[in-house]
Amino acid sequence: MDINVKQVRKNAFRVTKTRGITASRIRIPGGHLDADLLPVIQRIAQEYGDGSIHLTVRQGVEIPGIRYEDMPQVNQLLQPLIDRMGINQEEPGTGYSSAGTRNISACIGNRVCPYGCYDTTAFAQRIEKAIFPHDLHFKIALTGCPNDCAKVRLHDFGIIGMTLPQYEKDRCVDCRACVKACAKKSVDALRTVNYKVERNHEKCIGCGECVINCPTRAWTRSQEQYYRLVLFGRTGKRNPRLAVDFIKWVDEESILKIIKNTYAYVQAHIDPNAPGGKEHIGYIVDRTGVQEYLKWALQDVNLPDCAEVSSPLYWSGLHY
Amino acid sequence: MTVSNEYLSHWAEIREVIPHTAIEYTFRMAYQGAVQPGQFFQVSIPKYGEAPISVSGIGEGTIDLTIRRVGRVTNEVFERYAGERLFLRGPYGIGFDVELYRGREVVIVAGGTGVSPVRPVIEHFYWHPELGRKVSLIAGFKSREDILFAEDFTRWQEQMDVILTVDNNNGDPDLRQGLVTEYIPALAIADPARAAAIVVGPPAMMRFSIQALLRRGIAEENIWVSYERKMCCGIGKCGHCKIDDVYVCLDGPVFNYTRAKDLAD
Amino acid sequence: MGYRLSTDAMNQVLAELGKQYAIYAPKCYPGGNTFSEVDCIRYGEVHTVEEIETERKSDYSFKELLLPFSETLFFFTENTIQEASVIEKDMVIFLRSCDLHAVRRLDEIYLRNGLPDFYYQRLREKVQFVLIGCPAAFDSCFCVDMGTNRSDNYDAAFELRGGQVYMAARHPQWEALLRQYGEPVEGFAPSYVTETPTRVSIPADLSPAVAKSTVWDEYDKRCIGCGRCNYACPTCTCFTMQDIYYTDNAKAGERRRVAASCMVDGFTDVAGGGSYRKKHGERMRFKVLHKVYDFKQRNGYQMCVGCGRCDDVCPEYISFSAILNKLEEAMQEVRGDGQQ
Incomplete structure (x- = not known):
């Protein structure tokens, strides 16, 4: 059997432990899928795989038990999934054009969850559109609110939804529901002064508990969506660590630009001898220094006036 | 048609401050106008707030307001002294109709600050001994330090049977010991069927005292109570004092027990 | 007499009315509700028919116009008290039948239960009510069982039918405006709900x-x-009183009342x-x-x-x-x- 495993991998198939057998990895940006596409996955699994599927940790689907020689047929069958999810592709019918940049995962977001501050899937799809296909190993995750159910701090880019609470004091009746909720469920950023509420903007994490708990609509959400962007969390062998805060109250456009800038930075700085061409961004930043990274990352980024950039950035975590 | 603005208070001069306990003072206020025992005023201090305070004394051109130092509203009052002024509006509510007690034996049972609203009634009997056939007063406080109107009790003893009790008298011969309800069974009541009773105090104390009075043969329609409730307006608007279909500020705070007995908070 | 108007014509009527009145109606506050990207329907000032939300029930009622969630009653200094001023314009409030019935309840408490309320009364006297015809009940409505599905004590009635505005006015000046901008239609009466998906029955011997x-x-x-x-x-x-003193002048402040629950x-x-x-x-x-x-x-x-x-x-x-x-x-x- 003669297989170019590098091409196999780039085509989003896995080189498995079983000789002759591969697995197809389906991207589902934002983790939301039209149910009528499930039969496509089912058919591939039943006709070319072993009849099972695996739900991946990044919200994709992996279909195991596929013979390498069936990859072209599988790629043909994948086309409706690729089309419907708007995955950028070099040539129709050839499957995924790349696999380095991983599926962009997201919690269920505000399509369903009451805490969600934005449509996580839509933003994930927008990022996917902007960066895929790419061979660089990037992990991006989005979560709807600071509860961080998507555990985005384990990713290279973690995007945490925020709302900037708007307070209409003439609708406030001093029921204190917001103050209590903020103290018990969030960061205790609210104080009652003269029977009205004062928000400590420095402390506020934009979770929206005040809005959710307000019975009179004295608290509402900002029309603008804001995010907290956190950088370079990772698990893995040498130095597992949580992502650190980079920008608070940042907007969607800036996040997209920063991610794209980071691709350019990695291309310029990645170790040319990295095994498999894979070097984790965080280790590159460790090597070049944060200042060099920031120079690239913030190039031509127009942050909103309210954005707060953390400095210096410092990661800790475990060192083995 | 423009109606008058009932929410606007009027300045009243503090004539005298009479301390009772560490936390309770009586403010004798200059006041011209008719006031009924049992009625209340909305007393306010600008920048802090308003609270309903029962009239604890009615004098010539004065009213007494006995105020307990609890909460933000009433603390401020204690920092003011004679010559200073307070904002008042009122009087509000339906008080005690002392004419109803003319020629009858009257039993008054009061607990703690509940003595304040009945004090004008007691004073009325004190100054008009010809009105009541016989007045018995049972007043209970937590301790000697909590006793309000201590000097008045001494004076009242001249005209009426007074039982002053505290939870623990620590051997003090001037004070009885125990709950007010314990002294109801032994009260000398010659004609229970015609006797009248007034009960004011904390909810549990009122409930048990009334039960004891009923057991003594005092009729439900001859018992009156006064209720303390949160009030923000005094004029049937704010809703805080509503119990069932009754507004304490409009229909009370004094109620005949036949009405009060069915009221459930 | 009823009148039919195009929405453009109605907007001209509203513009005319707007000279004397502040016009309030249920309107959509996009994304203004508890959860993100969920609209809130509540009362606000409107200038055009398009702003009036007639499809969805308002989450909050008109009552905040007569009894604001937070209302300053007066300002005070050490020696003076000054009543808060009232809005200068008269008010027009668009509301459905259930809410027009609610006005009677508000009046009952604020004009009749005990002494009348100065602040309520001075606003109340400024208000004209426009009944919004209500052709169909929402899921949770039970107005028919409460006897509030019909109202005839409105100052004017309003209904959108097939993209056209139908109005009837009892106010002579408004009648003249409608005659000027609309065409008369015979027999216009605002729709009212006759059945509701939710039914209630309250026991006659409830005690x-x-x-x-x-x-x-x-x-x-x-x-x-x-x-x-x-x-x-x-x-x-219900309301609760609050006294505020200004942080930059401890001797001056204001007394407010806020809605209580x-x-x-x-x-x-x-x-x-x-x-x-x-x-x-x-x-x-x-x-x-x-x-x-x-x-x-x-x-x-x-x-x-x-x-x-x-x-x-x-x-x-x-x-x-x-x-x-x-x-x-x-x-x-x-x-x-x-x-x-």
């Missing part, structure tokens, strides 16, 4: 004895005491630290009986107008109408106790 029923117990745990039901209710009018902690707190109805089930009983028993005892008609907003707004999915429908069983339960 305070129902307080002893176990029906209230489940709300000890289910209800979170947030007060949304009260704040959304068009007939809840009998479901929220602190409603019954007295100065000595006592309080009543600590359990949420007791608060629920108090509220329910106020709406469908106590008020009627005092004033001869039910307070609840059946708008169903309390059902819609409850984050714990507690349905007021469902409670009303449990009252019969609750009465049976307490009657049974009496017989034993």
Whole structure:
């Protein structure tokens, strides 16, 4: 059997432990899928795989038990999934054009969850559109609110939804529901002064508990969506660590630009001898220094006036 | 048609401050106008707030307001002294109709600050001994330090049977010991069927005292109570004092027990 | 006489009215609700027909126009008190029949229950009501059973039918405006609801004895005491007083009143630290009986107008109408106790 495993991998198939057998990895940006596409996955699994599927940790689907020689047929069958999810592709019918940049995962977001501050899937799809296909190993995750159910701090880019609470004091009746909720469920950023509420903007994490708990609509959400962007969390062998805060109250456009800038930075700085061409961004930043990274990352980024950039950035975590 | 603005208070001069306990003072206020025992005023201090305070004394051109130092509203009052002024509006509510007690034996049972609203009634009997056939007063406080109107009790003893009790008298011969309800069974009541009773105090104390009075043969329609409730307006608007279909500020705070007995908070 | 107007013509009528009146109607506040990207429908000033939300029920009622959530009563310095001023313009309020019935309840408390309320009255005298024709009930409405589905005490009636505005006015000046901008139509009467998906039945022998029923117990745990039901209710009018002194001038300040809720902690707190109805089930009983028993005892008609907003707004999915429908069983339960 003669297989170019590098091409196999780039085509989003896995080189498995079983000789002759591969697995197809389906991207589902934002983790939301039209149910009528499930039969496509089912058919591939039943006709070319072993009849099972695996739900991946990044919200994709992996279909195991596929013979390498069936990859072209599988790629043909994948086309409706690729089309419907708007995955950028070099040539129709050839499957995924790349696999380095991983599926962009997201919690269920505000399509369903009451805490969600934005449509996580839509933003994930927008990022996917902007960066895929790419061979660089990037992990991006989005979560709807600071509860961080998507555990985005384990990713290279973690995007945490925020709302900037708007307070209409003439609708406030001093029921204190917001103050209590903020103290018990969030960061205790609210104080009652003269029977009205004062928000400590420095402390506020934009979770929206005040809005959710307000019975009179004295608290509402900002029309603008804001995010907290956190950088370079990772698990893995040498130095597992949580992502650190980079920008608070940042907007969607800036996040997209920063991610794209980071691709350019990695291309310029990645170790040319990295095994498999894979070097984790965080280790590159460790090597070049944060200042060099920031120079690239913030190039031509127009942050909103309210954005707060953390400095210096410092990661800790475990060192083995 | 423009109606008058009932929410606007009027300045009243503090004539005298009479301390009772560490936390309770009586403010004798200059006041011209008719006031009924049992009625209340909305007393306010600008920048802090308003609270309903029962009239604890009615004098010539004065009213007494006995105020307990609890909460933000009433603390401020204690920092003011004679010559200073307070904002008042009122009087509000339906008080005690002392004419109803003319020629009858009257039993008054009061607990703690509940003595304040009945004090004008007691004073009325004190100054008009010809009105009541016989007045018995049972007043209970937590301790000697909590006793309000201590000097008045001494004076009242001249005209009426007074039982002053505290939870623990620590051997003090001037004070009885125990709950007010314990002294109801032994009260000398010659004609229970015609006797009248007034009960004011904390909810549990009122409930048990009334039960004891009923057991003594005092009729439900001859018992009156006064209720303390949160009030923000005094004029049937704010809703805080509503119990069932009754507004304490409009229909009370004094109620005949036949009405009060069915009221459930 | 009714009139038919294009929306453009109606907007000209509104512009004319706007010279004298501030015009309020239910309108959409995009993304203005509790959860993200969920609209809030509540009252606000409108200048065009397009701004008037007629498709969706308003989450909050008109009452905040007459009894603002937070209202300054007067300003004070050490020696002076100055009444807060009232808005200069007169007001037009667009509302549905249930809410127009609620106005009567507000008047009952604020003009008649005890001394009249100065602040309410001075606003009330400025208001003209425009009834919004209501052709179909929403899921949680039960106006028909509460007898609030029809109103004829409006100053004008308004309805959108097939993209056209139908109006009728009793106010002579408005009538003239409609004649100028619209064409007369015979027999226009605002639509009203004749059946509702939600039905309620209140036992004829309902009495305070129902307080002893176990029906209230489940709300000890289910209800979170947030007060949304009260704040959304068009007939809840309780308030709490607040005195504020300015942080930059401790000798001056203002007295405000803010909407209060009998479901929220602190409603019954007295100065000595006592309080009543600590359990949420007791608060629920108090509220329910106020709406469908106590008020009627005092004033001869039910307070609840059946708008169903309390059902819609409850984050714990507690349905007021469902409670009303449990009252019969609750009465049976307490009657049974009496017989034993």
